[in-house]
Amino acid sequence: xxxxEQSPQxxxxxxxxxxxxxxxYSVGISALHWLQQHPGGGIVSLFMLSSGKKKHGRLIATIxxxxxxxxxxxxxxxxxxxxxxxxxxxxxxxGNKLVFGAGTIxxxxx
Amino acid sequence: GAVVSQHPSWVICKSGxxxxxECRSLDFQATTMxxxxxxxxxxxxxxxxxxEGSKATYEQGVEKDKFLINHASLTLSTLTVTSAHPEDSSFxxxxxxxxxxxxxxxxxGTRLTVx
Numbered sequence: 001x002x003x004x005e006q007s008p009q010x011x012x013x014x015x016x017x018x019x020x021x022x023x024x025y026s027v028g029i030s031a032l033h034w035l036q037q038h039p040g041g042g043i044v045s046l047f048m049l050s051s052g053k054k055k056h057g058r059l060i061a062t063i064x065x066x067x068x069x070x071x072x073x074x075x076x077x078x079x080x081x082x083x084x085x086x087x088x089x090x091x092x093x094x095g096n097k098l099v100f101g102a103g104t105i106x107x108x109x110x
Numbered sequence: 111g112a113v114v115s116q117h118p119s120w121v122i123c124k125s126g127x128x129x130x131x132e133c134r135s136l137d138f139q140a141t142t143m144x145x146x147x148x149x150x151x152x153x154x155x156x157x158x159x160x161x162e163g164s165k166a167t168y169e170q171g172v173e174k175d176k177f178l179i180n181h182a183s184l185t186l187s188t189l190t191v192t193s194a195h196p197e198d199s200s201f202x203x204x205x206x207x208x209x210x211x212x213x214x215x216x217x218x219g220t221r222l223t224v225x
Contacts, residue, residue, distance in 0.1 A: 031212040042218035043154070043203055050212055086153065090212055095167075096142065098205075098214060100153045 003029065004089045006101035013108050019074040021085050021104045029089035032070045033098065034061050038083045046072070046085075077108045112138045114206050116217035123194055123224055131189045131220045133204035139184035140206035144214065145177075148201040160187045194224040 003026040013019050025032065031050040035043050047054045047061040049070060054061050058077075063070040074081055084105050088098040113136040123129050133143055142161050146154040158179050160166040166179035176198075178190040187206075191198050201221050205214040 033214065035216070043205075043216040045213070045216055048213040090214075095159060096207060097144070097156060097159065103153055 002101070003091070003099045004087060004101040006087055006104055008104060009102065010105045011107070013077050013106070015078060015108055015110045017077050017108075019077050019081075019106065019108075021072045021087075021106070023070045023072070023087035023101055025068050025070070025087075025089045025099075027068070028091050028093050029068075029099065030092050031090040032063055033086075033088040033090070034070075034072045035086040035088060036083050037086065037103075041083075043086075074106075079108045079110050082107045112136075112206070112213075112215040114140075114204065114215045114217040116202075116204060116220050118220060119218060120221040121223070123222070125195055125224055126193055128190055128192045129194055129222060131191075131202055131204075131222075133187045133189070133206070133217050135185045135206045135208075135215070138206075138208055138215075140187075141184070141209045142207045143181055143187040144205045144207070145179060145187075145189050146203040146205070148203060148219075154203060157189075191222065194222070196224045198222065199224045 005024045034046040049063040058075045060073040084103045086103045087101045115134045117132045145157045157172045158166045158168045160179045160181040162181050162184050168174045181187040203219040204217045207214045
């Protein structure tokens with residue numbers, strides 16, 4: 001069982017739709033990154049969460065420590081949001097290494 | 111926010127030559143830098159962890175003599191791919207972390223093509 005599991009693996013949405021990507025993680029992970037990667041591009045860190053909720057523009061990330069679950073929401077989605085979204089857990093026992101989810105491929109159609 | 115740069119952003123080299131990739135933290139001091147490799151349509155694979163002034167710690171299966179890492183200062187780490195072969199062609203990404211923070215800051219990546 002992976003220590004960080006993401007769903008869905010693939011997601012297609014129509015422009016304007018509200019999008020949710022989920023991430024579950026195991027014991028030992030103390031914080032979670034949400035990362036974005038456009039095709040052929042580098043990694044952009046969207047959020048780092050250890051508790052609560054963060055918002056940046058149309059993006060919202062939440063984390064529930066008790067349930068070991070985090071979600072990334074995109075409101076009013078746009079084709080430029082099409083990218084791979086990756087959640088990555090910071091594992092303190094592994095020397096602060098990141099444990100990566102498999103990624104969610106998001107395609108937003110106009 | 112914190113910025114990490116990588117140089118070069120892309121490089122093409124001939125088989126058998128060596129290539130150096132630089133990772134710099136521009137506005138903060140990085141206690142630790144991580145080097146990742148990413149194959150097409152796959153997630154990032156951690157290659158090694160580099161702490162300033164000490165030897166890098168390599169992940170299982172990563173050849174330390176082939177992928178030389180030097181973390182000479184708190185703002186610069188280098189990855190040298192020695193005697194490169196076509197199978198070393200990949201996207202190499204670094205990230206930087208500073209003590210007291212949970213956050214890792216990613217560089218934009220370097221695309222290496224070995225012909």
